[in-house]
Amino acid sequence: PGEWGRLSPMYRDGFSGQPEQSFEALAWTGDSEEKVVDVAISRLEVDDQDLAMVEFRDLTERRRAEVALHHSENRLRTVVANAPLIFFTLDRNGIFTISEGRGLERLGLQPGEVVGRSVYDVYSDHPEICESCRRALAGHEFKELIDVSGMSFETWFSPTRNSRGELDGAVGVAIDVSTSRRLEQQLQHSQKMEAIGRLAGGVAHDFNNLLTVIMGHSEMMTRKAAPGTPLHGEAEAILSAGRRGADLARQLLAFSRKQLVEPKIIDMNQILAGLDGMLRRLIPESINLSTVLEPGTVRIKADPGQVEQIIMNLVVNARDAIESGGRITVEVSAVTIDESYTATHQTLAPGSYVQLAVSDTGRGMEAETRLKIFEPFFTTKDTGRGTGLGLSIVYGIVRQYGGDIQVYSEIDQGSTFKVYMPRIMEDQTPMAAAPHGLRAESGSGTILLTEDEEGVRMLAREILEMCGYTVLAAANGEEALAISQSHDGPIHLLLTDVVMPGLSGGEVAERLRHLRPGIKVVFMSGYPDDAIVHHGVLDKEQAFVQKPFSIEDLSGRIRSMLD
Template sequence: MKNRSDASDQLVVLQKKLAGFGEYSLRKTYYPELQQSLEDLRESEAFLKNIVDNIPAMVFVKDAVELRYVAFNKAGEELLGYSREELLGKNDRDLFPEVQAAFFTGKDREVLARGDLLEIPEETIKTRSGDDRILRVRKIPLFDNEGKARYLLGIAEDITDRKRLEEQLLQSQKMEAIGQLAGGVAHDFNNILMVIMGYGNMLKMDLGPDSPHKEKLEQIIKASERAAQLTRSLLTFSRKQVMNPQSANLNDVVKQVRHFLERIIGEDIQLKSVLAPEELKVVVDSGQIEQVLVNLATNARDAMPKGGMLTLETGVMDVDESFVQANGYGKPGRYALISVTDTGTGMDEKTRIRIFEPFFTTKEVGRGTGLGMAIVYGIVKQHHGFVNVYSEPGIGTTFRIYIPVNSGEFVAGGESVTTKPPEGGSESILVAEDDASVRNLVLEVLTGYGYTVISAENGLDAVDKFRANRDSIRLILMDIIMPRMNGKEAYREIRRIDADVKILYTSGYTLDTIQSRDVLDEGAELVMKPIQPLELLRKVRELLDRQ
C-alpha cells in the first residue's frame, strides 16, 4: 500500500510535467477547441429553440414527478395568454379550473404509466381571458439513459375554429337534407291541401250563417290551414319558401307584433320594448320576421314557468372583419339588430350549440316539435342575416338577430286595404292540371263565377285544346311541372299559335325546384299552391283586365 509521501511525490512530478507545457502552450492547444465547442452548442440550442418556437402548435414539457412546466413555446404563450415566466414552475392546478386540471393531470399520469404516445382527440382548456379553446393533444414520455421517464412532452393543436366550421357544415347539411325532404313532399301535399281548403271554403260560402255545420266546417278549414302553415314552416327553415320582401322600418314590425306577443306570453311575464330612436330601414318579409319574434317569445315563455321579464330591443350594429373572424359567421356591413332577452332558466353550452337543429327540443314529448328555432334560423338566413344566442343557466337567454340595413331609398310598405269580393266573368279559360282533384276543384270555382272552362290533363293536351279553341280562350291557367310536356314547353308551342294569349302559372313545388328545372320564364305570373278560391278568382280577374 502506497503511503501519503509517495502520492505527494507523484503529484509533484505531474505538476512539473504540466508546467513543462507552459500556460501559452495549453491555451494555444485546448482553449480554441473548447471555445468553438461552446459556440457550436449555443448555436445548436438557439436553432432548436427557434424551431420549437415557430411550430404552429403549443409545445410544452413537464417534469415527470410534480408535473410542473419546465419548457413552453411561443405558440403556447399566445394561445393561453400567459408569458413563459408565468408558466414555468407551475402545474395545471395553478393555472386552470379544477375540473380541467384534474383531467390534464390524469392523462399525464396515464402517459407516464404506459410509457407510450397518447393522443387526446379533444380537450377543452380555459385561457387567461376566460375563453374556452378546443385542443387536439399528443403526449409522450421522455426517458433518460437508464430508461426512466424524466419528462413529459406535449404538443397541442388548437382546433376550435375547425370544430366551429364542422358544426356549421353539419348544420347546413341537416338543413339541406330536411329541405330536400320538404321540397319533395311539398308538391303533392300542397295539391291535397288545395282540394281540402278549396272545397271547404266553397261549402262555407254555400252554408247559411245559422247552419249547425258551419262551426265544424270552419274547424276543417282551420286544420287544413295549419297543415299548409306546417308545410311553409318546413320550407322556411330549409330556406326554400317564397318570400315577399318589402321596404320596412324594423321598429314598426316590432310594434305591430307586440300586441300579439302579450297574448302569447301570459300575464305573469312582463313585456318590455326598447326601440332605437332612428328608423331601421330594412327589406324584409314582415310576416316572416313576425314569425321569428313569435317563435322566440314562445320559447322564452316556456323558459319562464314562474314568470319573468321578456325584453325586445332594436338597434344598429356595424359588423367588421374582426367580428366575422371571431364568430365564424356573418359578412361585414351595417345591420339592424333585434335582441330578444328573457330571465328564464337559460341553457347549458351543449344545448346552446344545438338550439337551431331541426327537431331538437328540450321540452316534454308532445309539447314541442323542435321546429321553432330551426324556423327562426331559416327565416333569418333567407333575409341574408344571421342569428346568435347567448345563455347562462339560471340567468336567462338572449337571441340577437342581424338583418342587413337597406342603404337604398326607403319606401315604407303600403297600408292594408280592405279586401273586396272577387268579380266573375264570362271569358273562356284553359285549365291545364295533371292532378284530377285539383283540376276539378278549379273547374268548379271558375264555372261558379261564370267562366267557361276547357280542361287539359297535361302540357301536350293543353296545346291540342288551345289549337282547337284558339279563338275563344282568353287566359291559360297552367301547372308548371306536368307529364309529357311541362308548362313552359307547352306555352312556347301555344305562343306560336297566338303570341298574345295570357298565362297564369300554378305550382305546388318549391320555388328553388322550379328555378333549378328552368321551367319558368322570367317575369311570368306565378301563384303557389295551396291557393284559396277567392284569391285565385281575384288573380284571374286581374290578369284578364290587364291591358
Template structure:
C-alpha cells in the same frame, strides 16, 4: 550552430509554432501574451484566442513562484545584449498547477529596442532539449508573426499612423503592408470604424503615462473591398524607434461573429416562433414539466412558475388521467404509442378544454425529453357542431318542405271541395255546420303547413326596404297585449335607422315568436329587452359562424330574464316540433319558423342562455342598400265577375287539377288540362291564339312551370299566367321577377275565390 538548430532557424514561424514539442510563446514587455503554440494550448486546456492578451505572470504563472519570475523578467528587460535566463516555476492549467522549466529570451530590433520576449520551455516530467541558438536573432519573431494567423500592426505618432504591419495584417485587410505603412493619418482613420478609432486614439493618449492603454478590444475595420472585418485585438504597449507605440495583435473573428450572429438570429427566430405559436408547447422529462411557451400559460391560465416543475398529470382532467399516464409510461419504456390523441385539460379556473396532444421525443439540455404540442380544439369542435347542426337542419328542412308540399296538394283538394260543398248547401241544411268545421280544421292545417314551409325556407318572400326600428315600434302595442302585464318590455332602438331588405310580415313574425318564447320562459313575470343596432360582422366572426358573410347587418337582440336553457336544450331549440312546454302547450314550430325566415333572408340567428339567468336571441339580417326599390307582389284578392275564358291548367296532381277544372267549368270557362309543363307548351303551340289564360303549378315533373312559361311567352309574349305552388324554393322569387308582367302567384292551398279574383285582376289590367 548544430544542424538541427540551423534547420529550425530557417523554418517558417508557422512551422516552428506547429512542430515544436515544447512550450513556445511570445510576450510583450509588460508580460502580455502575443502569440502561443498549440502545445501550450493543450497543456493549459484553453484556446489560443483565450490565451492571447493574458498576462503571463499574473494570469498563468503559479502565484507561489510568480513574484520571483516577474522580478527576473524585469531584470531581463533592463539588460543589454542577449538577455537570457532559465527558471523553474509552475503554470496554472485546468488540471491544477504544473511544474515546468523555462528559457526566457529578449528579442530586439535593429536599434536594440526590446520588441518582445520569447518564452520556451517544457514540463519537468517530460524534459526536452531546446537549443539556445534557436532564438539568436529578432528575425525569428518576425517570421513567426508574418506567418501567423494573427495580424500585427504598430500604431504610433500624433496623429497616429501605421508604423509597421505584418503580412498577415495585410492579408486580413486585403492590402500590401507597404500600402498600410505609407498611409496618411486621415487614411488610417478610414480603416477603422468610428467606435474602434475612438477607442484606439483614446488609448494612444494614455502613452503619456496617464493610464494603461493595454488590454483587449473588438475592432471593426474596412478591407480593400469595403467589407467589414471584425477582429479581436490584443493591445500592447511597446517602443518603436525610441518612442512609445501601441502594438495591435489582431485575430480575424469575422466568421465567428457572423456565425454567432446567425446563431443569435436563429435563436431569436426560434424563440419568436415558439413563443408566438398558436399551439401550446410543453417539454417534460419523465412527466415533469421543464419548459412551456407563452401560449401554454394563456391556454391553462397558469403562469410559467406554476407550470414548471409540476407533473403534467396535474393539468389533465380526471377522466383522461389514466390515458395520459398509460401513454406516457409506455412511451418512456419504448413501447409503441399513438403520437397524436385527444384529451381534456384543466384550466386554473376549473374549465375543461378539449385539446389535441402531439408528442415527440427530443434531446433537451442534453437529456431525453418529450415535446408536446397542445392544440386547443374548442373552436374546431364548435365549428363541427355548428356544421352538423346546419346539416341536420337542412335535412329536416328538406323533409319538412317535401311533406308540406305534398300535404298542401291534399289540403287544396280538401279545402276546395269543402268550399264547393258549403256553397251548394242551403243555409239551414243540417250538414252545413259540419262542412264549416271541416273548413276550419283545413285552415288550421294550412297554417301549420305554412309554418313548415317557413322553416324549410321554401316559402316565397316578398321583400322591401324597411327600418327595423319602425317594424318593432309598430308591433310594440300588440306585443304588450299578448305578452301580459306581469312582463315588462324595454325597447332600446338604435338612434339611426336600421335598414334591411326583408318581408315585412315575416320580420314581425320573427319578433313575435321570439317574444312569445321569452314570455313562456317567465311564468312568474320578468323583463324582455329588445335592442336594435347596425353592426359589422368581420372575418373573425364569420370564421366561427360559417353561415355568415362579412359585411353590415341589421341586428335585433331580444333578451329575457327567464329560467334559461341548458346546453342540450339550446342545441335543439330550432328543430321543428321540439318543445319543452308539453304536448298540449305548443306545436314546437315557433323558433323553427324563426330559423327558417331568418335563413331565407340570408341572415343568421344566434342564441345564448344560462340556466337560471335567462336567454338572449340575436337576429342578423343583411343591411339594405337604400337605392334599391322592391315592388311588393299583391297577395290580397277580391272576387269579381269574370268573362268566359279558354284556360289551360297545368298541374301534376290529378286531384288538384280535377278540382280546379270543376270550379272553373262551373264558373263558365272552357278548361283544357295538362299533366306537366311540356304538355302545356304543346297545347299552346298548336293553337296559341285560342288560349286566354294559363294556370300553372310551379313545380312539376318533366318541365316545371317557369320553364314552360318561358317557352309559352316565346310563342305568345302577352299570355296571362297564374303560377301556383305548395312551396317555392328561394330562387322562385327570382323567377317570379322575370314574369312580373301579366302574372300572379297563388300559394297553395288557395281558395276558389282567390283563384277567380286573380283571374279577374289579370283581365282587368288588360282592358
C-alpha cells in the same frame, strides 16, 4: 500580447512546482487565423533539467459548435415562446419539466408556471387530460382533441426515451383549434339545417297538394249543403282542420326559405314600436318588458308580417323561458360587421346591419340544446306548450333575407338572441303590396290547365267550369303543348303548376308565349320554384296562386288577369 501576459505567470509557476494548470486563450496561426485554444503548462524533468511543457489544443470548432448550439436553443426557445401553441415535457412521474408557448395565455398560465408540478394535480378537474398523459408515459404515441376551459386543443403526445431506450417521460405539443372547430361546427350545422329545410319544403309541397284537394272539395260541399245540416257542419269541420294544416305548411315553408313573401323597405323601429302593445298583452305582469330603439331610422328590406313574426316568436320564447318573475329586453340597433367578426361567423358578410336583440333572465340553455334549437319540432317546453317550429321559422325567415341569428345562453344566466338583417342605407320607395282578398267572380274564356296531381287538376277544373270558363286539362307540360297545337280556338290563359315532371311550369309558359302571343299566365304551387319565385320573393311580372287555394283565391286571380 494580452494573452501572453496571462501565460507568463503560469509559466513561472510551472518551474516552481505548482500543479499543472490550464486556461483558455486566443491564438493566431502563421496565416493570422484566430483560434480558440486550451493552454496547459506542466513541469517536467528531463536529464536532470527542469522543463516547462506548454501544450496547445485547438478548441475552435468545438467552441463554434457550442455557440451555434446555444444560438439554436435560444432561437427554438424564442419560437416556442411566441408560437400560438403549448409545448410541454413530463418526467416519468408526470411532473412538468418544460411548459412554454404563447398558447398558455389562453389557459391563464405563464410560461414555466407549472414546471415542477404534477400534471395530475394541475388538471385534476380534467380526467381526460390525465388519462392521455398516462397513455403517453406508458409508451403510446397519438393525437387527441382536448377540450379545456371552453377551448379546443389538438394535442400530439409522444413518449421520450433515454440513451438505453428506457421510457423516461413524455413530450406534447398542443395547438388551439377553437376557431377552426367552431367554424367547422357552424358549417356542419348549416348543412344540416339546409338538408332539413329541403326536406321540410318537400313535405310542405306534397302536403299543400293534399290540402288543396281536401279544402277545395270541403268548400264545395259547404256551398252545396244547406246551412245547419249535418253535412254542412261536417264539411265546415273538414275545412277548419284543413286551414290549420295549411298554417303548418306555411310554417314549414318559412323554415325552408321557400315561403312566398312581399318585401318592402321598412323601419325596424316602427315595426317594434307598433308591436309594443301586443307584446305586453302576451306576457304576464310578473315579467318586465322593455324596448330600446335605435336613434334615427334603421331600414331593412323585408316582408313586414314576417318581421313581426320574428319579434313575436322570440318574445314568446323568452316569456316561456322565465318560470316566475323576470325581465325581457327587446333592442333595435345599427351595427357594423367587420372582417374580424366574419372570420368566425361565416354566415355573414362584412357590412351594415340592423340588429334585433331579445334578452331574457330565464333558465338558459346548455350547449347541447343551443345546437338543436333551430331544428323543426325540437322543443324544451312541456307537452302542449309549443310545436317546436317557432325558432325554426325565425331561422328560415332571417336566412331568406341574407341575415343571421346568433344565440348566447348559459344555464341559469338567461339567453340572448341576436338577429342581423342587412341594413338599407339609402331612402327607397316601398314596394307596392300585391292585391289580396280577391273576390270569386264568374267569367268567360278558355283556360289551359296544367297540373300533374290528378286530385288538384280535377278540383281546379271543377271550380273554373263552375265559374263559366272552358277548361282544357293536361297532366304534364308535354300534353299541354300538344293540346295547344291541336286546339283550333283561342286559349286566353294558362294556369299551370310550377314544379312538374318533365317540363316545368316556367318552361311551358315560355313556349306557349311563342306559340300564342298575348296568352295570360297564372302559376300555382305549394312549393315555389326559383325560376318563377326568385328565392321566395314574388316577381311582380308573374301572377301566382299559393296552394292550398280557396275558390275565391283561384277564381278571383283568374278574373283579374283576364279583365
